[in-house]
Amino acid sequence: MNKLNDEIVYGKNPVIELLRSGKPVNKVLMVSENTSERNHEILTLLQERNIPYQFVKRQVLDRLVQKESHQGILAYVAAREYAEVEDILALAEERQEDPFILMLDEIEDPHNLGALLRTVDAVGAHGVIIPKRRSVSLTGTVAKTSAGAVEYVLVARVSNLVQTIKDLKKRGCWVSGAEAGGGHVFTADLTGPRVIVIGSEGKGISRLLRENCDEIVSLPMKGRVTSLNASVAGSVMLYEVLRQRTVRP
Template structure:
């Protein structure tokens, strides 16, 4: 998947068949036609599979498809199947390890997600959680940037990060959000069942998600720049969790 067209399927019948096949889909774009439009029949299928969809104008679809015959429908195909939260917890159970999970709040840069997947694989974390909306999905660019890690890391895509955090807490996980103004991450106790939350490149962790974290940790900053790239900050924290757990484990 080296270009945009490799990640797209368009045309009424191709998109419908893609949906019926059960293959992973990141998002569907539909032509704005009103309640009686021809693309209305696809919406129940999208809702049944909880696939995000968006209505756009004809000019947008023409531009994305180089004016080929799209019939008002375009689907972005995922680079691989998404996992569930239970799948991620099962990975930890099978390894006889305490859960070690990375949660990403509205990361939009595919290169950041790809780099983080590579680090998750390197440190032996059990999976990644991303939101269905306002976040980059498992695109071809993400797969390429991950240098193959996308094939080895379980990625769950959920509708509500806050609800997911609450569910993980019930299963014994401790949630550490990365944000400025928190306790020094190198002095914090990051052992035990752990979820590390990294916020978006511009806004950081959303308010409601931050309020549901058990603690906020920060990386010490000694220079004049006040923040780090999301993939850099996430990678440093993931390795700190690995260090505290003991590399031998």
């Protein structure tokens, strides 16, 4: 199988082999003008497995594979298999605990995701939910930054975060979004079935997602800097949930 590193597979036959194998794939890039029968087979496999794909110019692939023979297609391999939201809820039930879930809205920095996976493991949360598009996925950089936590934390990748929130609320979860202008996080009640939502590094939580949160909570800021790194803010939020679960069993 043609590889540049542990994350990229290129060439038509190697990519088809990868897709048929059922191994986790983050995304596939294809040259837009290529409409061969082989590409049709690849598109069918992508749609069957619901894997995100994007049409790009040939120069993009030339740059990514240093002009090696990519045959107009490249796949990003995930560092591990993705879970389903149901798997996360099942883990909470297995532990006989209220669900404790982190939802990330369009986090793009792999170091932030890796650091958050490490914290999720540390606080004993049951899993992480990320969107399939406009978000970093489980790359090698994420795995390395997580210091091994990627092997233990369930990560579900969904098509629609808003619909997922609605489904979780029907299952009894309370959704707390972390953003400026909300109630003080250290006085909020974060016990019970809980989803913590952290927004992207630049834009925060998207409007529709924010509107579907049950509450917005904020971290106190005493200094001149007006915001925190997403992984730092998320980690503080997660530890506050753990603290409250510890002192309010």
